[in-house]
Amino acid sequence: AQTVTQSQPEMSVQEAETVTLSCTYDTSENNYYLFWYKQPPSRQMILVIRQEAYKQQNATENRFSVNFQKAAKSFSLKISDSQLGDTAMYFCAFILRDDKIIFGKGTRLHILP
Amino acid sequence: ETGVTQSPTHLIKTRGQQVTLRCSSQSGHNTVSWYQQALGQGPQFIFQYYREEENGRGNFPPRFSGLQFPNYSSELNVNALELDDSALYLCASSPGGLANNEQFFGPGTRLTVL
Numbered sequence: 001a002q003t004v005t006q007s008q009p010e011m012s013v014q015e016a017e018t019v020t021l022s023c024t025y026d027t028s029e030n031n032y033y034l035f036w037y038k039q040p041p042s043r044q045m046i047l048v049i050r051q052e053a054y055k056q057q058n059a060t061e062n063r064f065s066v067n068f069q070k071a072a073k074s075f076s077l078k079i080s081d082s083q084l085g086d087t088a089m090y091f092c093a094f095i096l097r098d099d100k101i102i103f104g105k106g107t108r109l110h111i112l113p
Numbered sequence: 114e115t116g117v118t119q120s121p122t123h124l125i126k127t128r129g130q131q132v133t134l135r136c137s138s139q140s141g142h143n144t145v146s147w148y149q150q151a152l153g154q155g156p157q158f159i160f161q162y163y164r165e166e167e168n169g170r171g172n173f174p175p176r177f178s179g180l181q182f183p184n185y186s187s188e189l190n191v192n193a194l195e196l197d198d199s200a201l202y203l204c205a206s207s208p209g210g211l212a213n214n215e216q217f218f219g220p221g222t223r224l225t226v227l
Binding site: 004033042043046050091093095097098100102104 | 146154157161168169201203205210211215217219
């Protein structure tokens with residue numbers, strides 16, 4: 001069965017600090033895509049970053065970067081220089097070729113002033 | 114360019130009733146996916162429509178059905194509502210399959226079943 005596990009239900013960090021959100025997944029497939037989504041308190045989900053499993057290089061989008069360890073099936077998200085606007089639920093997700101995206105239960109991140 | 118919109122915002126129904134939720138996709142997007150997000154949980158994939166045809170389905174019973182129209186807007190219908198159907202229902206549109214295209218989410222419809 002395909003699963004996504006986010007082991008940190010809730011985290012708090014001070015503004016400007018760096019924070020890492022953990023994600024592990026389970027699949028027997030070799031080709032898949034990994035995502036981190038952000039759901040702010042206003043509810044509209046947005047894509048933060050994506051990673052193709054066949055690419056060894058870790059994806060980076062401005063202050064957001066991932067540490068993708070394919071053998072360990074780990075896909076953590078690092079947020080550098082955190083800002084108040086980063087406060088949100090963060091969901092790790094992956095899809096296979098059939099587009100049936102599977103989400104984790106999420107990590108609630110609080111950025112403290 | 115307007116984003117993904119959903120209606121209604123909130124809805125209260127009683128057990129056994131039927132409900133229709135609506136989603137307008139972003140301009141140029143031919144693919145719509147629907148998700149159920151229970152309180153405190155991650156979204157669960159219900160199904161996806163591509164060019165008016167169902168293109169994949171998650172582990173939801175047949176009383177969850179959908180439709181996509183020629184303008185690529187979409188409906189989610191749920192029959193014989195159960196208490197556990199209470200959730201936030203999200204739709205997302207994309208210009209194609211999710212492997213190569215970003216999906217954009219709507220604000221959701223909060224359904225409460227009493």
